[in-house]
Amino acid sequence: MSERTAPRTAPLRARAEIDLAALRANVRALRAHAPGAALMAVVKSEAYGHGAVPCARAAVAAGADWLGTATPEEALALRAAGLPGRIMCWLWTPGGPWREAIEADVDVSVSGMWALREVTAAARRADRPARVQLKADTGLGRGGCQPGEDWAELVREALRAEADGLLRVTGLWSHFACADEPGHPSIAAQLGSFREMVAYAEEQGVRPEVRHIANSPATLTLPESHFDLVRTGIATYGISPSPELGTPADFGLRPVMTLSASLALVKHVPGGHGVSYGHRYVTPGETTLGLVPLGYADGIPRHASSAGPVLVEGKWRTIAGRVAMDQFVVDLGGDEPPPGAEAVLFGPGDRGEPTAEDWAQAAGTIAYEIVTRIGTRVPRVYVNDEEDG
Incomplete structure (x- = not known):
């Protein structure tokens, strides 16, 4: 066993011990639950309180293909720490560090036209194409582009920017609302909506590297949702996304x-x-x-x-x-x-x-x-x- 922490001169008042062997084992177990898909280990919010950089390194060592963050600052911190490979971030606000993310080869999520305009402007300044993933709102009602005319416009303008060499549409994605509630009718409805929105984008000429909607509960219980990539957040840290779905041990996971x-x-x-x-x-x-x-x-x-x-x-x-x-x-x-x-x-x-x-x-x-x-x-x-x- 090895241990790393800040130097100290007195016993610790309290400690949160993070077992990186457990985290690596969890990543391997989750890959086994979705053998046909790549795996994104989500390390947002300091890896759900566990520490983003050490956990990201452990996840990559165990075979995680992607790392996921909410904010661009989180993604840039991973790059600054030397984390290689694909990193995606999805929670943007106007005026965000688009150029920095482009230059760091971070995949950025775009849910609407304001974001597409900002990322293409940043790509011009950076003189290199942005890696962009278009997010569809399939029913969560949070981030993501609405189906219908809004989605058609976003796809059309993204393809135009791609033709101009300003971006590459690397992904199409969405997020479940109730995957942690087995049998909830919204699950099938969202899957259907996602398939339709993906099909439309691909008919228009989008050629994504990855299509993804599965979070931790969907990774564990909905194989039909796995597509090209699964995004595992809380399950990476050995916690069941819902007691109704099972205990960590039921899924071969161990709390970290x-x-x-x-x-x-x-x-x-x-x-x-x-x-x-x-x-x-x-x-x-x-x-x-x-x-x-x-x-x-x-x-x-x-x-x-x-x-x-x-x-x-x-x-x-x-x-x-x-x-x-x-x-x-x-x-x-x-x-x-x-x-x-x-x-x-x-x-x-x-x-x-x-x-x-x-x-x-x-x-x-x-x-x-x-x-x-x-x-x-x-x-x-x-x-x-x-x-x-």
């Missing part, structure tokens, strides 16, 4: 992040003792309390007050009272672990610890949010960063 902290204080208190702001928890009898030095400033959801699970010395504890900005309390029930003892908030579950999904249930949210929101005050510690053998 383990979040833990060192107890800052253990103390005896009498019964009837109020705990944390608002005294929403009052000790039912004489007990011991443990102070965990993580709070909502670190990404611990305040909605998990009086509900979030923590493993301390082999036992599940529950947050006692409200989560504060920097800390929360667990009732240890009279047990007396020493200060500095490990409190594990979530991990793969191997040691009986809670998982990110357990925290999602406690906070009334999704596991995506649990891992992504862990803040920068929590150091990422990378283990198993070298390939086995």
